[in-house]
Amino acid sequence: MKIVILGAGGRLGAALLREYREKYDIAGFNHAQLDLASLNDVRGKLGAMNFDVLINAAGFTNVDACDTERDRAFLINAEAPGVLAAICSAKGAKLIHFSTDYVFDGEKRTPYTEEDQANPISLYGESKLAGEKNVLAAENGHLVVRVSWVFGPDRPSFVDAMIKRAQQDEKIDAISDKFSTPTYTHDVARMLPQFFDRGIEDGIWHFANAGKCSWQEYAQWALDCCRDAGIPLKARTVGALKLSEMKNWAARRPVYSVLSTAKYTELKGTPPRAWREAVADYITHFYSKK
Ligand SMILES: NC(=O)c1ccc[n+]([C@@H]2O[C@H](COP(=O)([O-])OP(=O)(O)OC[C@H]3O[C@@H](n4cnc5c(N)ncnc54)[C@H](OP(=O)(O)O)[C@@H]3O)[C@@H](O)[C@H]2O)c1
Numbered sequence: 001m002k003i004v005i006l007g008a009g010g011r012l013g014a015a016l017l018r019e020y021r022e023k024y025d026i027a028g029f030n031h032a033q034l035d036l037a038s039l040n041d042v043r044g045k046l047g048a049m050n051f052d053v054l055i056n057a058a059g060f061t062n063v064d065a066c067d068t069e070r071d072r073a074f075l076i077n078a079e080a081p082g083v084l085a086a087i088c089s090a091k092g093a094k095l096i097h098f099s100t101d102y103v104f105d106g107e108k109r110t111p112y113t114e115e116d117q118a119n120p121i122s123l124y125g126e127s128k129l130a131g132e133k134n135v136l137a138a139e140n141g142h143l144v145v146r147v148s149w150v151f152g153p154d155r156p157s158f159v160d161a162m163i164k165r166a167q168q169d170e171k172i173d174a175i176s177d178k179f180s181t182p183t184y185t186h187d188v189a190r191m192l193p194q195f196f197d198r199g200i201e202d203g204i205w206h207f208a209n210a211g212k213c214s215w216q217e218y219a220q221w222a223l224d225c226c227r228d229a230g231i232p233l234k235a236r237t238v239g240a241l242k243l244s245e246m247k248n249w250a251a252r253r254p255v256y257s258v259l260s261t262a263k264y265t266e267l268k269g270t271p272p273r274a275w276r277e278a279v280a281d282y283i284t285h286f287y288s289k290k
Contacts, residue, residue: 002054003027004051005026006028006055006076006084006203007170010155011029011155011185012098012188013030013055013057014188015153015189016275025213027051034046034120036076040263043083046087051093054088054094056095057065057098059128063102063253064251067124078128078131081095084097084135085134087140088142089282092140096196097132098145099128101180102122102124102253102257103119105119105120105191105254106205106253106256108253111207111262113262125254128273133233138283142202144217145206147188147207150183152186153282158219159222162219162223164233166223166238168234172219172238173238173240174240175241175242177242178243179213179255180257181210181241182208182279183208187278205274206260207263207264208272210275211274211275216240220238221276223236229283230288231285239290
């Protein structure tokens with residue numbers, strides 16, 4: 001099976017490339033190698049290649065920058081995925097396109113299912129939702145995989161920033177009234193391959209580790225794991241910040257965006273592992289060695 005990964009320099013794309021390199025015939029494009037803003041380039045380069053699965057982990061992921069760069073957000077997050085879907089449809093290949101929990105408005109208090117109405121409250125979310133629609137409108141049954149709070153070793157994320165701050169400062173804090181679920185790139189890489197086959201139902205799938213937390217709980221758990229792993233930190237506890245205190249954010253964020261993985265669990269027979277286990281695994285493997 002020949003697989004092409006876009007966003008190969010990003011947190012998720014790099015992880016997929018690394019984890020699949022031994023098992024599949026893989027090619028990856030990072031931003032410099034293929035710019036999704038150049039649609040003709042995308043058509044030219046990908047149209048000339050043979051592959052069975054195209055994984056799009058590239059995107060304009062800076063939520064605040066999307067708010068001020070609307071056209072660019074829609075070009076990269078919405079128009080380009082539509083072009084990718086058309087290229088795949090023409091070849092009989094499958095597109096697996098990554099999307100986000102930020103397509104939801106955050107008004108629910110139980111996990112969002114794939115059937116729940118999306119209602120984005122930021123331009124990032126709007127552009128990603130438009131991308132989902134463009135992908136699903138193409139013929140030949142492609143897949144949209146929504147993920148939340150992605151972390152992993154290939155590019156620093158919230159959890160790495162918190163650990164770094166705890167190494168430097170005695171007092172750190174994080175938002176306590178915004179909830180979702182951390183999702184480990186390694187676990188996404190393990191969940192995805194069964195979707196490479198044609199037999200699996202097309203459409204939207206939610207991938208996340210199990211459970212839910214606030215950013216404060218997430219950061220506290222990371223610090224606890226570091227302590228257990230013998231990683232020296234100056235801060236021991238994470239104080240609470242309110243979402244309303246984040247005055248420097250340009251874009252609104254959903255206060256609750258937990259993704260239900262019930263559909264995946266039904267397919268697989270077992271749920272994804274708990275986020276605490278995944279974070280502990282990450283810290284043990286990638287911080288203990290530092
Ligand atoms: N991170 C999260 O918490 C999170 C949450 C929910 C959903 N997601 C979704 O998961 C997917 C992967 O995100 P990630 O966490 O891996 O983000 P990431 O680390 O920011 O990766 C995105 C990649 O896309 C590349 N990119 C940006 N503009 C591009 C363009 N015009 N052409 C080609 N490549 C371009 C970036 O390259 P440069 O950095 O060089 O620009 C980067 O390597 C995205 O679809 C994102 O929306 C992420």
